[in-house]
Amino acid sequence: MTDINAMRLDQSVTCEEQDRYGFRYVAAQLAQSVQDIGREGSAVIGIEGAWGSGKTSLLNLLRAELEKKKKNNTFVLNISPWLEGSGTSLVESLLIPVASIIAAEEERRLSPDEQKSLKSNKALTRTARVIMDYTRVTARYLSPLAQVAAMIPGMPDASGALDALADTMWLKEKGKTAAELRNQIADKIIGLDLSFIVLLDDLDRLEPAQAVEVVRLVKSVADFPRFRYILCYDKAVLSQAIKRGLGVEDGELYLQKIVQISFSLPRPESFDLRREFLSGVVGLYKTVNGSLPDKEVINELKRVTNIYGAALKTPREVQLALNNLRFRYSGIRDYVYLPDLCFLQLIRTTNPGLYDWTEEYLTERAIVESGDGSVSEEEQKLLTENLVEYLSRFRSSEAKSVNSLKHWVPGISGFQTTVHTLFTPTGDEEKAMMTANRRLGSTVYWRYYFAFSSPQNVLPPTYFDELFRKSSHPEEYTAMTQELLSRINSNGVSSRTWFEHIMSQLTWPMINERTAAECSGLLRFFFDEGDEIHGRYRRRNRWFSQYDLDVNRVADRLLKRILDIDRAKTMETLLSLTMKGNACVWISHYIRDLLWNNGLVGNRAKPKHERVLKDDELRSVRHRFCKRLNNSELEFLFEREGELGGFIWAWKDIAGPETVISWIAQQINSDKTFLMLLLSLRSHIISSATGHYLALDIREIAHLFGGEGKILRRLERIDLEDKFPDLVKEVRAAIELKKSF
16 A cells, blocks of 8 residues: 555554644643642543544553653553443453452462462462452443453463352352442552552543443442543533433533543644644645645645634544545546645535535536536525525634635635625636646536546546557548547537547546657647637637637647657657647647746746746747748638637737737738727627627737727728728727726
8 A cells, every 4th residue: 555545544643753733741741740649549530622632642642651650550551442342341341450460469479389379270369359259240240250360461261160260259259249349459459559540532432321331430440549540532422422321411510520630632723733734735745746846836735724724623633634635636636736625625624514515516617617507596596695604604704705715616706705696707817727727616627626537537448548549650640630529529428528528538647658659649639630629619619718628738748748758859740740730820829828838928937847848949949830920821810710819819929029010010901801800809708797798908909000099090980981880880899898897
């Protein structure tokens, strides 16, 4: 079993080195207080704390401290009633070890001849036999003495002799009361100068009948001299169990009659709990990925831990959240963003209602975003009311805030604790960011956060083996291309196509197993068919955005794989595809994406270890593509709806604004071309109230046409000349629409 799967399901501390919450200091002081009671005294001490607060950890450390500080002839006994088998009573669990200790001490003080005689007769010492009788009386049933004695270390197997002895002893002692037997035992404990410290853990896990048995145990032997009891329990839980088991009105009051001294386990500071969670997550990332997370991921992990980790109340909750992360992250790391997965597991642990709400909301949102359906006002109202209720359960004002939540769950608008609307549509820029980073809000990846695999995961592994095989054979390239494109028209489960499912399965682990020929053939497919892919999706949905598909990330993985195999040969292949690939528009977007990732344009540079190409390699690709565009006729783009505007912005980042401005100046000699170009530069806007729109921001595009005034004057002239009235009307409507937003 690997380290990542070897989760600590029991997070109890067993030694000081494991202590992360300062329990060792509490244990040291408690041990001293127990010692201060003195060997002569008796007491029942209760250590109280909620489930998961660290009682067992404290008891483990306390036991070690007591062992270190105990005086001669003091014995520390540990009993876990919750773990005891049904065949052994709790009284036996305590008194049999006591009998063993007394028997060993009595035997040690016998002369050699007496010890020899005792062994030859296969007998217990007298006090040990008295304890056995007292055990049988107080346990309220008669276990065979041989069975009981066999539990004493060093006692020889003498079933027949001991059964006969049991009958003889019971006849002799049956007239004695439990009090008389108790006095005999007490006198012997004092005479032998023995002392016992008894630790009882997990009392809050007991059923009512078992809780009554514990009460009987303590009442039976608590007043033995030199017995100090330390009980660990959740006060509310154990009180309720006693109430039900004994039928008393007030279980807490009854408990007070038994426990003379109580100590409430201090709750770990919130900072300590958050620190341990963050430390565990960073360790998980390093184990799975082989390196520490970069600064951006660290900052996001700190953000989610500070906001939602503040709701962690006990060490057990920290461990539960970490165990859930360890169970999931290794298998789905290529589909998720770890800080978002941490968000989900934190709320799943501390606010499970909000976790369920998030899954329900994202399920409905996927339908809304895809255009396959809508959510009624009544359903939205109920979702809103439930969200407000779940957020109110947080103590932290930041965790209660809608502004905090919408960082992880998109489409929510509101201020502080007020929810204004749900299912607010996501713009292309935000959608691109979420898909590129595999965020929880991505329509491509969101489902992986709640399941180990996509619900579209129905294609067998052999399908992908065959796909890569075809891609590596030039004579089968056409068949492979037709197969992939045909999957765009085939619906799988829900609204997603099989093509989207195939893209989601082309993760790094799958690609990293493939040969250079297999990856090169599939990479060529995107350089040849990227425009056709987007064109087919736009015919299915006119509002389709290139960022609705994660094609660029798949291309990144394929390119990285063949670069790792042979970098020089791969660069030759990449430069050739850049010059000869049929998908000119997709290539422009992909090169622009690479430039942004490297920080050569824009302001969203990725860390160096996440970049696909080196800067000098990328500059070479950029130069080669600029050369291709300078020698190309691009007027055909006017005939391809939805492509020209995006291409112009990508070209501007690749070649610089001067090149694009010069090309536009050559194209707009025709008024019709001028109007069509303006329309192609409209932005896609989504309104939660009225749906999808195309709006034209004159100020944003003015520098491409020589200024805002120049655009408006020419538009006015064309209008006055009554040329292309429909196009003019459409342009003016787009301008006004932008102003309204």
